Amino acid sequence: MKKTLSYSLAALTLSGTVSTAALADDKGISREELNRLLQSASDYGFTNYDELGVDDGQFEIEGWRKDGWRLDVDMALNDGNLLREQQRQSQIPDWSLSGDEVSKALDRAQNEGLELIVGLDANQSHIEVDGYGTDHQEIEIHLNRDTFEVAGVEYDD
Numbered sequence: 110m111k112k113t114l115s116y117s118l119a120a121l122t123l124s125g126t127v128s129t130a131a132l133a134d135d136k137g138i139s140r141e142e143l144n145r146l147l148q149s150a151s152d153y154g155f156t157n158y159d160e161l162g163v164d165d166g167q168f169e170i171e172g173w174r175k176d177g178w179r180l181d182v183d184m185a186l187n188d189g190n191l192l193r194e195q196q197r198q199s200q201i202p203d204w205s206l207s208g209d210e211v212s213k214a215l216d217r218a219q220n221e222g223l224e225l226i227v228g229l230d231a232n233q234s235h236i237e238v239d240g241y242g243t244d245h246q247e248i249e250i251h252l253n254r255d256t257f258e259v260a261g262v263e264y265d266d
Contacts, residue, residue, distance in 0.1 A: 137225030
């Protein structure tokens, strides 16, 4: 049975049916994959963000459109297709992150050793970026929301 499953998985992988993102989503996604998904989010209408996450083969995004509507969306990791959406009227808080600020936070996190991204969470005072370093060790990078300076780095075993 184990050999059959291995052959089936290999066949699916070779045929392109299972993406590398779907196979690796429990260990995060690369910056390039995240950039592709953020472009899909922007195309969908997101202008500001407060939470991004990778879980169970999905890219989860929470944020706002430029008209202030609050969006909570799940997209497929492999192709960015919309899986679920919720919208409600709201206002964009001044502490939310623009697309450029998300990139700036990710740049800082990468400078601290982040290689694969699992999530980003922003609030009024800080930004937390979670993922894995080059040694596959879990890492959390805490940034000051206003300055994007590194406020702390935590490693999990």
